Amino acid sequence: MSFRKVVRQSKFRHVFGQPVKNDQCYDDIRVSRVTWDSSFCAVNPKFVAVIVEASGGGAFMVLPVLKTGRIDKSYPTVCGHTGPVLDIDWCPHNDHVIASGSEDCTVMVWQIPESGLTQPLTEPVVALEGHSKRVGIVTWHPTARNVLLSAGCDNVVIVWNVGTAEELYHLDSMHPDLIYNVSWSHDGSLFCSACKDKSVRIVDPRRGVVVAEKERAHEGARPMRAIFLADGKIFTTGFSRMSERQLALWDPENLEEPMALQELDSSNGALLPFYDPDTNVIYVCGKGDSSIRYFEITEEPPYIHFLNTFTSKEPQRGMGWMPKRGLDVSKCEIARFYKLHERKCEPIIMTVPRKSDLFQDDLYPDTAGPDAAMEAEQWVAGKTAGPVLISLREAYVPSKQRDLKVSKKNVLHESRPAPASSTGSATRLSATAAPATVPSISISTTPGGGGRLEEVLQELQALRLQVKEQGERISRLEEQLSRIENGDV
Numbered sequence: 001m002s003f004r005k006v007v008r009q010s011k012f013r014h015v016f017g018q019p020v021k022n023d024q025c026y027d028d029i030r031v032s033r034v035t036w037d038s039s040f041c042a043v044n045p046k047f048v049a050v051i052v053e054a055s056g057g058g059a060f061m062v063l064p065v066l067k068t069g070r071i072d073k074s075y076p077t078v079c080g081h082t083g084p085v086l087d088i089d090w091c092p093h094n095d096h097v098i099a100s101g102s103e104d105c106t107v108m109v110w111q112i113p114e115s116g117l118t119q120p121l122t123e124p125v126v127a128l129e130g131h132s133k134r135v136g137i138v139t140w141h142p143t144a145r146n147v148l149l150s151a152g153c154d155n156v157v158i159v160w161n162v163g164t165a166e167e168l169y170h171l172d173s174m175h176p177d178l179i180y181n182v183s184w185s186h187d188g189s190l191f192c193s194a195c196k197d198k199s200v201r202i203v204d205p206r207r208g209v210v211v212a213e214k215e216r217a218h219e220g221a222r223p224m225r226a227i228f229l230a231d232g233k234i235f236t237t238g239f240s241r242m243s244e245r246q247l248a249l250w251d252p253e254n255l256e257e258p259m260a261l262q263e264l265d266s267s268n269g270a271l272l273p274f275y276d277p278d279t280n281v282i283y284v285c286g287k288g289d290s291s292i293r294y295f296e297i298t299e300e301p302p303y304i305h306f307l308n309t310f311t312s313k314e315p316q317r318g319m320g321w322m323p324k325r326g327l328d329v330s331k332c333e334i335a336r337f338y339k340l341h342e343r344k345c346e347p348i349i350m351t352v353p354r355k356s357d358l359f360q361d362d363l364y365p366d367t368a369g370p371d372a373a374m375e376a377e378q379w380v381a382g383k384t385a386g387p388v389l390i391s392l393r394e395a396y397v398p399s400k401q402r403d404l405k406v407s408k409k410n411v412l413h414e415s416r417p418a419p420a421s422s423t424g425s426a427t428r429l430s431a432t433a434a435p436a437t438v439p440s441i442s443i444s445t446t447p448g449g450g451g452r453l454e455e456v457l458q459e460l461q462a463l464r465l466q467v468k469e470q471g472e473r474i475s476r477l478e479e480q481l482s483r484i485e486n487g488d489v
Contacts, residue, residue, distance in 0.1 A: 017310030026345040038087040040318030045326030058085035076117040093372040101135030144379035145372035183227040194226040214255040223270040230277035237271035260303040324367040
């Protein structure tokens with residue numbers, strides 16, 4: 001006699017969320033009140049960035065992850081925009097580089113010093129100007145270095161090469177209305193977008209074509225979201241005609257009908273999905289909600305499986321999401337959110353309960369690391385590659401970050417040349433590069449970068465000499481000590 005399984009087996013069925021203690025929160029942060037449906041927070045293993053209220057322009061705060069507690073009102077911010085900041089995104093290949101989009105129609109890329117900000121940062125490494133209306137979306141390419149996508153209220157999507165400060169692709173005829181969000185595919189060959197005309201589009205930016213389109217993906221008029229999953233499927237959140245919030249899963253090969261469609265509730269906040277490609281778990285946070293729901297995506301029907309809900313008392317103004325390499329694997333932490341309150345940022349830790357203290361292979365498959373799979377030029381030439389994976393078994397030790405370099409190909413629009421140096425002609429970029437007062441950013445017009453290598457070699461030689469001198473000093477001291485012990489002195 002066979003018994004039907006009543007409960008679906010899943011290692012994520014018992015995932016539970018837990019907010020950290022008050023002293024581990026970031027207090028006294030004036031979170032932005034701007035009306036825009038972005039997450040207002042971006043996190044990586046080193047820094048937490050939060051868009052904040054600012055008078056006379058736009059600003060966001062960048063805090064080292066370990067700098068918890070009350071944040072002083074005079075704490076420096078990144079404040080180079082002349083209008084409110086709408087979206088921010090950390091570069092996946094450099095934990096010190098962050099992009100921001102603003103109501104002032106510009107995209108700016110910033111380099112944060114190793115130890116965080118000690119004074120307000122007003123000069124970006126590069127300012128990208130190409131939108132005619134406010135820029136509400138910025139998102140980095142997942143596998144190609146220095147490739148950044150921006151989308152504005154002018155219904156235009158621009159793909160930039162940040163390393164040369166130039167437009168790679170200008171897609172202005174694909175979206176007839178406001179773009180709600182853009183999501184790259186796992187290997188960065190395509191992106192999908194959700195638009196105010198209720199359509200979800202899959203776009204190949206290099207060919208400049210819409211590969212597939214689903215009209216009226218959700219019937220409701222309120223904002224929706226679309227994200228790519230690791231296997232190429234598309235997950236969307238939106239509203240029904242009766243203003244009930246919905247989740248749907250789509251197969252790009254057949255967009256006629258959704259593979260799965262679920263209705264959640266009748267709240268009116270936009271649903272922000274956060275996807276973990278390693279575990280195939282999607283966390284859904286509604287703006288203005290006080291809960292985080294999580295679902296597992298599987299290959300068998302009904303495809304979207306509800307796991308659990310984390311509930312708290314306070315509504316969320318925005319939400320940040322830590323990459324997998326920033327989690328504590330020893331505590332079986334599979335996700336960490338940074339929930340924005342009105343004046344505070346509160347980390348919430350999602351854990352799978354396990355009795356063993358050993359490394360859990362099934363929870364932590366190899367995940368995307370900080371190394372780029374290719375350069376921007378290779379991607380433009382047609383190369384496609386998945387993320388470079390790393391193992392979390394050794395609790396992940398971060399590699400030395402490379403400084404962001406901006407090489408201008410066109411030098412006609414520069415304000416004035418700097419004095420020539422022995423390594424080549426270096427020029428000061430007028431509106432698109434940081435001044436010489438920021439030592440951590442190297443901006444050069446020379447394609448070779450031989451001067452940089454020469455500096456490193458000189459530094460290495462000096463270090464070798466220093467080590468040799470210290471070694472000789474230690475041996476002399478040891479000799480003196482042995483003579484004292486033997487009574488020779």
